[in-house]
Amino acid sequence: MKLDVVYFAWVRERIGVPREVVETEAVNVADLVAELCTREERYAAAFVDMSVVKVALDQTLVALDAPLADAREVAFFPPMTGG
Amino acid sequence: MTVRVQATDFDLGAELAALSKGRVDIGAVVSFTGLVRDLTGDLQALELEHYPAMTQAALEEIEAEAVKRWDLDASLIIHRYGRLQPGAQIMMVATASKHRKAAFESADFLMDFLKSRAPFWKKEHGLAGAAWVDAKEADETALKRW
Incomplete structure (x- = not known):
């Protein structure tokens, strides 16, 4: 399946692009992360510590083991600092 | 109940006046304003990045939760980027x-x-370089008291 993947803040800086289309057969977020990390070093650099990376599927926060199911957009970003 | 995400500045006084304008059933208005602070004297700018597709909905969800928990007559959230x-x-x-x-x-x-739940990220641009502001453990802990 094809997924729109978006990145923010230092995750975006480490990966080098704000968004891209990823072709994957990963069933959940953790699988997608593992797959990306094997593809290129920049993903491994961004996802080295997943305890400081948050994930949203179609703009809703989810856990790392969330199934990708019919998601269209996956977002990776650091813990938020609003306010 | 209003949420606005914008690059432009806002007029705090005008916003507060508008909140209760024409109403006689409101007895209390509380507001908080967050400002860019520079405690060391070397901050050039604070850059706020956000997730446009998510921000408005995330803020509306937080506001809706407040409306559910308290008897509010009006509310307003404005967040700049x-x-x-x-x-x-x-x-x-x-x-x-x-x-x-x-x-x-x-x-x-x-x-x-x-x-900790609105998709914004802050980057401080100082004389010596730029750095992302880390989320504080205390901010995440603060959610538990509600």
């Missing part, structure tokens, strides 16, 4: 109710959730 100068206004929340307790508590609640 982009490059802001030291001293600039970053965001504001305002809550209006018949009584002060609901207004105070709900404004506090909104701020706690805005801190």
Whole structure:
């Protein structure tokens, strides 16, 4: 399946692009992360510590083991600092 | 109940006046304004990045939760993004109710959730370089009291 993947803040800086289309057969977020990390070093650099990376599927926060199911957009970003 | 995400500045006084304009059932308005602070004297700018597709909905969800928990007559969240100068206004929340307790508590609640659940990220541009502001453990812990 094809997924729109978006990145923010230092995750975006480490990966080098704000968004891209990823072709994957990963069933959940953790699988997608593992797959990306094997593809290129920049993903491994961004996802080295997943305890400081948050994930949203179609703009809703989810856990790392969330199934990708019919998601269209996956977002990776650091813990938020609003306010 | 209003949420606005914008690059431009806002007029705090005008926003607060508008919140209760033409109404006689509001007895209390509480507001909080966040400003760009520079404690060391070397901050050039604070850059606020956000997730446009998610921000509005995330803020509306936080506001809806406040409306569910407290008897509010009006509420307003304004959050800016982009490059802001030291001293600039970053965001504001305002809550209006018949009584002060609901207004105070709900404004506090909104701020706690805005801190760690609104998709914004801050980068400080200083004389020596730029660095992302880390989320604080205390901000995440603060959510548990609600």
